[in-house]
Amino acid sequence: MAPPIAIIGAGPLGLATALALSRRGQAVEIFDARSIAATQQDNRTLALSHSSRELLELLGAWPTALATPITHITISQQGGFARSQLSAAEQRLPALGYVLGASTLHAALLRQVQAAGIPLHEETRLDSSQPEAACIELQLQHTTRRARLLLRCEGFVPEQEATRIRDYDQHALLCRATPAAPHQNLAHERFTARGPIALLPFGQDYAVVWTVPAQEAEGLLTAPEAEWLGALNGALGGLATLNSISERAHHPLGLRMRREITAARCVWLGNAAQTLHPVAGQGFNLALRDAWELADTLTGATDPGAPELLARYAARRKLDREGAAGFTDLLVRGFSTHNPLIAGLRGAGLTALEALPPLRHFVAKRMIYGARAWP
Ligand SMILES: Cc1cc2nc3c(=O)[nH]c(=O)nc-3n(C[C@H](O)[C@H](O)[C@H](O)COP(=O)(O)OP(=O)(O)OC[C@H]3O[C@@H](n4cnc5c(N)ncnc54)[C@H](O)[C@@H]3O)c2cc1C
DSSP states (O other), rough: OOOOOOOEEHHHHHHHHHHHHHHTTTOOEOOSSHHHHHHTTTOOOOEEEEHHHHHHHHOOOOOOGGGGEEEEEEEEEEEEEOEEEEEETTTTSHHHHHHHHEEHHHHHHHHHHHHHOEEEEOOOOEEEEEESSSSSEEEEOOEEESEEEEEOOOOOGGGEEEEEEEEEEEEEEEEEESSSSSSTTEEEEEETTTEEEEEEEEEEEEEEEEEHHHHHHHHHHSOOHHHHHHHHHHHHTOOOOEEEEEEEEEEEEEEEEEOOEEEEEEEEGGGGTTEEOOOOHHHHHHHHHHHHHHHHTTOOOSSOOOHHHHHHEEEEEEEHHHHHHHHHHHHHHHSOOHHHHHHHHHHHHOOOOOOHHHHHHHHHHHHHHOOOOOO
């Protein structure tokens, strides 16, 4: 029997990739350096687009009851009156996106992986790999294995293997916040010169992703609740009032693009191919499209590691990856500046977005389906 496709990483992407490939008839197995219990402990909250919901539904891993729909998104900037709103009804969708805990998504995917009988080896780190003519040899923590193709869903791009690196000198402060008034499924993306703030409806609360300069993150993380709330409510400028917060955490932010996303019998996907700033919640949505496109490219292949298939996959992913990275980078840098000329351009952009339904449609389509969405 031919060796299966080996997937490194049992995070949400590794599991989704395994399911997508197995549903298309490929034999896969998963390896993770950590225990399964450890992979389930992710306190992040994810905003997933309508198209990610569709893909996860096809995998049988959409946790309907635990996902909060986003029906409207307001985009605004601190110190300017212009603002714009995207609405699901205008885009003829039930929701623009959904908010759910990363651990909830992981649990839904894991159930499907187990139901499909996909082997999952915990506490088995990949140390190195060596491509051969018809397969790739994996040096794992306890053993050596052969695979026809190695898929790396490891969740990060090492600095020395990145072609484009941007350190935004910003940290994301994360928390759950109770609003003074019901959120009515309205999300906010607010740009301030110190960094963007996202308020995502999550149950009755908001999941908050508050970007601040790196040197302020540590102080705010340990600041009394009243101080944190004062600073956050001040930056929101009355868009919403938050009464209390819980579950504080933080993440350093940056952009890293992997130089090549394929090598001999090897593909890097998701955050292992591109790690983006979380503004506009693109990361896992983009990663799911990586997994889907790969499964699509390998459908029916007797040798899934064939060079021409991997080259086709890399070419098909180029526009979407570059588009998402360029879009988030532009948002972060274009909105995190005091320059009055750029502030004027930002205001004009938001006014145009509010005034022009076709432009709103164009932006919403790309946020939901990625850079290859058409029209
Ligand atoms: C603050 C913040 C907010 C975000 N918000 C959003 C959002 O709203 N929407 C969105 O779409 N995305 C968002 N993202 C991105 C999203 O969180 C990630 O894309 C996603 O969680 C990554 O999942 P993953 O499976 O690729 O990686 P991970 O969950 O990191 O899993 C990687 C796994 O690989 C294993 N591993 C690593 N190296 C090895 C090895 N050598 N051998 C074996 N195993 C190995 C690790 O143990 C780990 O379990 C956000 C990110 C941040 C930082």
